[in-house]
Amino acid sequence: MELGLFIVLALVAMASAIAVIIQRNPVYSALYLILTFLSLAGLYLQLQAQFIAAIQVIVYAGAIMVLFLFVIMLLDLRKEEQRAVKGGYQLLIGLLLAAILLGELGLVFGGGVLKGVPGEFSPEKVSALGNTQVVGRLLFTDFLLPFELTSVILLVAIVGAIVLAKRRLD
Amino acid sequence: MPIEYLPILALIVLAVLFALGTLLMSSIFGPKRPTPEKLSPYECGITPVGTARERFSVKFYLIAMLFIVFDIEIVFLYPWAVVFRQLRLFGLIEMAIFILILCIGLCYAWKKGGLEWE
Numbered sequence: 634m635e636l637g638l639f640i641v642l643a644l645v646a647m648a649s650a651i652a653v654i655i656q657r658n659p660v661y662s663a664l665y666l667i668l669t670f671l672s673l674a675g676l677y678l679q680l681q682a683q684f685i686a687a688i689q690v691i692v693y694a695g696a697i698m699v700l701f702l703f704v705i706m707l708l709d710l711r712k713e714e715q716r717a718v719k720g721g722y723q724l725l726i727g728l729l730l731a732a733i734l735l736g737e738l739g740l741v742f743g744g745g746v747l748k749g750v751p752g753e754f755s756p757e758k759v760s761a762l763g764n765t766q767v768v769g770r771l772l773f774t775d776f777l778l779p780f781e782l783t784s785v786i787l788l789v790a791i792v793g794a795i796v797l798a799k800r801r802l803d
Numbered sequence: 804m805p806i807e808y809l810p811i812l813a814l815i816v817l818a819v820l821f822a823l824g825t826l827l828m829s830s831i832f833g834p835k836r837p838t839p840e841k842l843s844p845y846e847c848g849i850t851p852v853g854t855a856r857e858r859f860s861v862k863f864y865l866i867a868m869l870f871i872v873f874d875i876e877i878v879f880l881y882p883w884a885v886v887f888r889q890l891r892l893f894g895l896i897e898m899a900i901f902i903l904i905l906c907i908g909l910c911y912a913w914k915k916g917g918l919e920w921e
Contacts (some may be wrong), residue, residue: 691874692871695874696875699870700864703859703864703867706859708858710856763885769882773893780897784905785904787872791912794917798864799917
């Protein structure tokens with residue numbers, strides 16, 4: 634059951650990710666990206682990370698996708714849709730780089746370069762205590778400073794957006 | 804994955820099946836006698852001009868940007884609300900500082916007219 638669900642979610646995630654780059658219509662690509670995000674949320678649930686799964690749906694499939702859609706609507710993409718996929722040397726370089734990336738990933742994850750050290754919070758302990766509770770307690774005690782700094786980063790984002798969008802062209 | 808997510812999975816499967824089933828049924832049983840009026844997006848009203856894929860104003864983007872920032876602020880409120888009783892006054896103060904810094908941003912956006920739709 635568990636393995637079957639993982640295979641289904643992983644296949645949906647990969648198929649929709651491939652559809653994102655194959656689609657010529659950028660709006661369809663964005664919709665496939667939502668499917669990718671949702672299946673990733675399912676994978677997070679399987680990893681006992683319920684909080685991250687909820688955030689994945691709320692922030693990525695919700696807010697970030699709205700931003701993507703507005704960028705797509707902002708740009709004039711009709712010419713892009715009509716253009717055929719270029720073959721030749723671009724495709725060759727792309728495939729080569731993809732192969733190199735695959736090799737690197739295989740080396741890092743398969744070759745045992747990254748050996749995760751089991752921390753204090755094992756999946757069993759986290760699911761016993763409650764995922765969100767553990768995240769909250771750590772975030773608001775041990776990681777207090779990064780949490781408060783996040784608000785400053787968000788403030789910078791607000792100011793940046795206002796300055797860029799409200800600039801008078803004169 | 805815990806067994807308590809099974810109802811959610813069942814709901815998703817049912818929703819997909821219902822949507823696909825409805826589309827399939829209407830394509831099988833629905834009569835198809837198209838006329839130019841029926842195929843136009845709106846049967847009555849003004850004839851559509853141009854395409855729907857026009858370029859949109861940057862104003863939408865600004866709203867989306869501000870939405871993301873405050874959405875992420877809300878995301879931090881969920882785990883805070885869960886452990887609020889354990890954190891007591893300390894938690895209240897640290898969240899007050901967090902909200903206050905973001906309130907400065909809100910005031911700035913408000914003052915600069917970022918919330919206006921000119």
